Amino acid sequence: MSTQRIISRNTSSEELVSDYKWGFTIDIEEESAPKGLNEDIVRLISSKKEEPEWLLEWRLKAFRHWMRQNFEEPSWAHLHHPTIDFQNIHYYAAPKVKEDGPKSLDEVDPELIEAFNKLGIPLDEQKKMTGVAVDAVLDSVSVATTYQDMLEKSGIIFCSMSEAVKNHPELVRKYLGSVVPYTDNFYATLNSAVFSDGSFAYIPKGVRCPIELMTYFRINAEESGQFERTLIVAEEASYVSYLEGCTAPMRKSTQLHAAVVELVALDDAEIKYSTLQNWFPGDKEGNGGVYNFVTKRGKAAGRNSKISWTQVETGSAITWKYPSVVLQGDNSVGEFYSVALVNNYQQADTGTKMIHIGKNTKSTIVAKGISAGKAENTYRGLVKINASASGAKNFTQCDSLLVGDQCGAHTVPYIEVKNPTAQMEHEATTSKVSDDQLFYCQQRGIGVEDAHYMIINGFCRGIFQELPFEFAMEASQLLKVSLEGTVG
Amino acid sequence: MANQAALPMLQVTDLRVSVGDQEILKGVNLTVNAGEVHAIMGPNGSGKSTLANSLAGRPEYNVVSGQVLYQGEDLLSLEPEDRARRGLFLAFQYPMELPGVRAWQFLKAAVDAKRQHNGDEEMSARDFDQYLKEKVSQVDIDPELSRRNVNEGFSGGEKKRNEILQMAMLEPALALLDETDSGLDIDALRIVSDGVNKLRNPSNAVVLVTHYQRILNYITPDFVHVLVDGRIVRSGGADLAHELEEKGYDWIRETVS
Numbered sequence: 001m002s003t004q005r006i007i008s009r010n011t012s013s014e015e016l017v018s019d020y021k022w023g024f025t026i027d028i029e030e031e032s033a034p035k036g037l038n039e040d041i042v043r044l045i046s047s048k049k050e051e052p053e054w055l056l057e058w059r060l061k062a063f064r065h066w067m068r069q070n071f072e073e074p075s076w077a078h079l080h081h082p083t084i085d086f087q088n089i090h091y092y093a094a095p096k097v098k099e100d101g102p103k104s105l106d107e108v109d110p111e112l113i114e115a116f117n118k119l120g121i122p123l124d125e126q127k128k129m130t131g132v133a134v135d136a137v138l139d140s141v142s143v144a145t146t147y148q149d150m151l152e153k154s155g156i157i158f159c160s161m162s163e164a165v166k167n168h169p170e171l172v173r174k175y176l177g178s179v180v181p182y183t184d185n186f187y188a189t190l191n192s193a194v195f196s197d198g199s200f201a202y203i204p205k206g207v208r209c210p211i212e213l214m215t216y217f218r219i220n221a222e223e224s225g226q227f228e229r230t231l232i233v234a235e236e237a238s239y240v241s242y243l244e245g246c247t248a249p250m251r252k253s254t255q256l257h258a259a260v261v262e263l264v265a266l267d268d269a270e271i272k273y274s275t276l277q278n279w280f281p282g283d284k285e286g287n288g289g290v291y292n293f294v295t296k297r298g299k300a301a302g303r304n305s306k307i308s309w310t311q312v313e314t315g316s317a318i319t320w321k322y323p324s325v326v327l328q329g330d331n332s333v334g335e336f337y338s339v340a341l342v343n344n345y346q347q348a349d350t351g352t353k354m355i356h357i358g359k360n361t362k363s364t365i366v367a368k369g370i371s372a373g374k375a376e377n378t379y380r381g382l383v384k385i386n387a388s389a390s391g392a393k394n395f396t397q398c399d400s401l402l403v404g405d406q407c408g409a410h411t412v413p414y415i416e417v418k419n420p421t422a423q424m425e426h427e428a429t430t431s432k433v434s435d436d437q438l439f440y441c442q443q444r445g446i447g448v449e450d451a452h453y454m455i456i457n458g459f460c461r462g463i464f465q466e467l468p469f470e471f472a473m474e475a476s477q478l479l480k481v482s483l484e485g486t487v488g
Numbered sequence: 489m490a491n492q493a494a495l496p497m498l499q500v501t502d503l504r505v506s507v508g509d510q511e512i513l514k515g516v517n518l519t520v521n522a523g524e525v526h527a528i529m530g531p532n533g534s535g536k537s538t539l540a541n542s543l544a545g546r547p548e549y550n551v552v553s554g555q556v557l558y559q560g561e562d563l564l565s566l567e568p569e570d571r572a573r574r575g576l577f578l579a580f581q582y583p584m585e586l587p588g589v590r591a592w593q594f595l596k597a598a599v600d601a602k603r604q605h606n607g608d609e610e611m612s613a614r615d616f617d618q619y620l621k622e623k624v625s626q627v628d629i630d631p632e633l634s635r636r637n638v639n640e641g642f643s644g645g646e647k648k649r650n651e652i653l654q655m656a657m658l659e660p661a662l663a664l665l666d667e668t669d670s671g672l673d674i675d676a677l678r679i680v681s682d683g684v685n686k687l688r689n690p691s692n693a694v695v696l697v698t699h700y701q702r703i704l705n706y707i708t709p710d711f712v713h714v715l716v717d718g719r720i721v722r723s724g725g726a727d728l729a730h731e732l733e734e735k736g737y738d739w740i741r742e743t744v745s
Contacts, residue, residue, distance in 0.1 A: 434584075435547060435548075436584050437584045437585075437586060439546055439547065439568060440580065440583065440584040440586070441569075441586075441594075441597075442545075442567070442568040442569040442572065443544050443545075443568055443569075443571075443572050443577075443578050443580075444572055444594070444597075444598035444601070444654065444658070445569050445572035445573045445598050445601035445602050445605070445658075446569060446594075446597050446598060446601055447569050447601070448569070450597065450601075454586070454589055454593075454594070454597065455586060455589065457588070457589070458586055458587055458588025458589035458590075458637065459587065459588055460588070461588035462588070
């Protein structure tokens with residue numbers, strides 16, 4: 001069993017008593033653009049990154065489209081928060097680096113390396129994680145990517161989005177916005193205008209990526225938004241497993257995170273995308289925390305292609321997130337496995353969309369929501385079977401577990417079927433951790449808090465099994481930490 | 489230790505317990521010494537299960553008054569998990585299902601909780617596996633049960649056998665069996681009884697709560713107590729159970745009223 005800690009670090013029982021363990025601030029010099037958004041800021045971001053003209057144009061189109069929406073965020077979700085003052089946010093913040101940026105890890109600011117060590121993400125060659133290539137993103141900028149040489153040998157590209165724009169413009173231009181167009185939704189449009197970095201992965205035809213690819217996102221700067229953009233392209237008959245983890249310091253003010261992730265899987269390709277989302281959830285009274293408005297979508301473009309999303313969402317004050325799959329290729333497969341845990345005053349409105357276009361396409365949705373404290377948890381999902389999708393199948397299972405009697409769980413499934421041959425299954429349950437179950441555990445000597453943890457873990461078992469082993473250990477640890485102090 | 493051995497395992501004095509507004513136990517007195525098996529018999533609703541559950545500390549059972557000493561210690565001031573860690577075990581009449589929780593994982597947590605209480609280290613996974621195997625064969629139950637989720641989809645008989653396995657794993661000083669025999673076919677009853685008999689030794693004690701005399705054909709009690717309307721109205725040896733079987737609970741009611 002590995003002792004490697006990806007998100008939650010090695011926590012001792014002493015540490016477990018305290019609150020959010022990732023809440024420290026990294027003390028490095030940052031440069032940021034003035035607050036607010038206007039065309040100049042968009043141009044500034046683009047020029048900082050020395051982007052080609054076509055990309056600046058794309059950003060500007062997005063910016064203008066966003067401005068036409070008059071700061072009116074979507075309001076259909078079951079979420080309540082003060083209006084976001086979009087002109088009171090820094091749209092660009094970056095750790096100060098040498099003129100050309102670090103050429104190798106030796107040139108990366110040791111403070112940064114140390115900061116990531118503290119998070120349990122060693123970046124230096126000697127200590128780097130076995131079998132996982134990491135792209136570390138601090139605020140808006142990719143700090144370092146490990147294992148690049150090894151990946152290059154198999155023709156795999158794994159780098160920051162900025163590098164990809166410089167070194168592989170043809171790929172970026174072909175696929176950027178091809179799954180999530182800049183007009184898609186309010187936050188995706190905003191992201192398209194101001195995205196600063198993120199990860200890019202390209203798996204060539206027939207290559208099975210030999211190690212896990214991981215991006216570790218960290219928001220550090222105060223009153224800054226984080227807008228990263230991730231793009232993964234799996235060519236014919238290739239395979240990649242990609243992980244992302246996220247943390248942020250504890251801040252009294254809220255932080256905005258609006259990311260976009262696009263996945264493209266061609267014929268016979270498979271992408272497995274796993275997320276452990278542990279952004280700062282705010283304090284016990286509901287102050288601060290990250291507002292997480294994320295658009296994630298995969299296009300199973302090719303025949304027999306497969307895209308699988310697995311997410312464990314424990315952080316953020318607000319989560320608004322629907323990782324989706326467009327099942328375009330015949331026989332393509334889409335999967336969504338989710339655990340969303342909310343505690344204290346957290347709110348989550350999360351789910352998926354499965355859009356069936358190709359013939360004999362198949363989707364599976366298993367969503368587990370856990371609500372504790374005064375938190376509200378909503379599953380929202382769309383299964384759409386287009387007229388062209390004969391023989392399509394969907395299985396949906398939504399289970400909610402309530403801890404205590406002041407929280408809420410809601411399930412909002414949308415089903416649209418336009419082909420009579422479709423087979424749909426939908427199951428939903430809501431349960432409580434019962435006093436009888438707790439007493440049964442206690443009678444065997446297991447304390448109330450451990451008993452809750454054991455029962456909740458059992459509830460999530462099916463989802464954790466979908467995660468890569470190391471991540472599964474982390475996920476289970478995260479649940480424990482997130483529930484601390486609420487039970488018992 | 490010598491001092492502790494001399495103390496009764498369990499000493500219940502004038503115990504009154506209510507559930508909701510209703511008083512169920514109306515002054516129960518009972519002394520159980522190490523090495524003894526006591527059977528508590530009585531008609532439905534007499535308070536047998538209430539006695540077992542309130543000794544284990546089930547929250548909805550409110551102790552109104554009375555005292556319970558367990559190995560000389562005030563039992564009622566302890567949390568349910570602390571009672572368990574000190575060696576008090578309740579075999580449930582209706583064992584709970586824990587979906588997704590593997591039985592072996594549950595057992596290991598229970599065994600480790602007790603070990604930690606005693607100042608021992610947690611068991612290694614390998615040692616635990618070995619220990620589990622021994623106990624599974626000792627109580628003669630399907631090894632598959634421990635690989636499944638706790639009681640999930642178990643038949644009534646499997647649930648009861650699983651309780652006996654847990655008891656064997658935890659080696660309690662005082663085992664309370666709450667109608668463990670109800671709903672069992674003859675084979676399951678034999679397995680459950682064998683499990684209890686194998687556990688019996690001079691340093692522990694068993695309190696068997698039952699409606700029927702049947703299980704006492706397999707487990708011979710040292711004492712039989714008859715509980716009627718919240719009070720122990722008669723105590724005796726194993727013969728009392730046979731007499732009850734012949735004459736029925738009405739006979740007791742008549743003799744005491």
